[in-house]
Amino acid sequence: MRRLLAILLLMIPLGARAQEEVVLGLSSDRVSITTSFDGSEILIFGAVKRETPILPEPLEVVITVAGPSHPVLVRRKAHRFGIWVNAEAVEVDAAPSFYAVATTGAWKDVLTDTEDLRHKVSIGRAIRSVGAPMEIRDAPHFSEALVRIRQQAGLYQMLEGKVALDQQTLFRTAIDMPADLTEGDYTARIFLTRQGKVVSQYETTIDVRKVGLERWLFVLSRQQPILYGLMSLAIAIVAGWGASAAFTMLRNR
């Protein structure tokens, strides 16, 4: 009985912490990829709901958006026989196709390394890489290269200080998604932190889907490949014949 009481007493501060909750809004919970799709901006905004007075330590907000994860093969070129060829390769077991992290402040102030490790928030931690081949000593270089290449393509984004926080209650950020998005369920996570510790977290999904003609063509190419191939050929031949006929008509006139 005494032990139970002790546990209950221990839980009180934890309970008090969790009293801060996220109430979230998204500008849209689905991104539709149409023929004229050239990227999208998602507005993530929300409020911190609490029943106790605001604590003296400043509140920080970390927001992440992650695309579906896939294994990626990272190859490195080497100079062999006078030409540059792909030599070593390391497989990164899971790397999100898109990943953005936005924070209210400098990275070192908003999240401790331990919490980052636990929740896998930073770009480097969001990638899972185990089991590089034994003969490759510098495996970290390969995952660094993966991050570098995707950062240059705008697929991985580190947005320090890009979350606006008013009155320690209202927060908002905008995340740019590039044109070459992979379809799937994107996960948006919001962490509330105090002194680098996560006090509350919230998760929701954003549906990124091809729609209309895009969707129809994509599905057809996967489910009816023969029909799709024949249709491609038919369009090619009709277009070729049409152009030829049009030019003959123009010339004879």
Add this chain to the structure above:
Amino acid sequence: MQVYLPIAEVSVSAFLLLGLGGLVGVLSGMFGVGGGFLMTPLLFFIGIPPAVAVATEANQIVASSFSGVLAHFRRRTVDIKMGLVLQAGGLIGAALGVVIFNYLRSLGQVDLLVRLCYVVFLGVVGGLMFLESLRALRKARGATGPTPKRRQRGWVHALPFKMRFRTSGLYISVIPPIGIGIAVGILAAIMGVGGGFIMVPAMIYLLGMPTKVVVGTSLFQIILVTGFTTMLHATTNYTVDIVLAVLLLVGGVIGAQIGTRIGLKLKAEQLRILLALMVLVVCGRLAADLLLQPAELYSLGPAGGH
């Protein structure tokens, strides 16, 4: 205007694609080459995934070649009989090529092999054609009158199964054209091109066909081989992007019509020297990629295939 490509999963400018299609179409009509050897690297360059670029390019070549061949049909510059014999070889070759390609993929390093193929073949063909056309031009300028063309009477004419090709004015064995068809089919499947840049010189120098007939016949043969390749890619790799193909071919078919007309105005020697120069430029660009240290040593690819 940006357009999202459903299979390639990238967004690119529609006008850029139309322009590329048009430019390559003009060259295709002028020289009777499918233009794939030029277009495929250009598509890599604007960020289309290589697998999609190769497969879609095959589909686009069908369109531009079909448009080009119609113009040649009207001028009666297609040797249909020769084209059919070459096609028979081409289909065998394309099937063999796919087997070789898959074997190489299982070994890894297929990218390197494709590039090396490009450099070696473009270099050899371009170099030979360039030297030959220079010699022809010099001879035409130096001689008082046009020297009568001497037919080669080598081993090609000693083989059995002779057939008369009236349009080309040839009476030769079917073995060399079938052999050329197979060789070009293999290359077409491995390199993702129509193979016209190999086919045209092979028909001129090995078979001794007249240059005017060569272009139309080459286009005729390319249609079936690339059509076959498109179907193979669409059914096995799902990499034919129809939106990309349509944009490229709208530019391409118009370009091919213009190119066919330009080609008829130019002299055969000039045509050949231009084609040779272009082949050498593309070869040099690809060779530079292999020889110079790339800015980014690392590259990403989908895993799980090995």
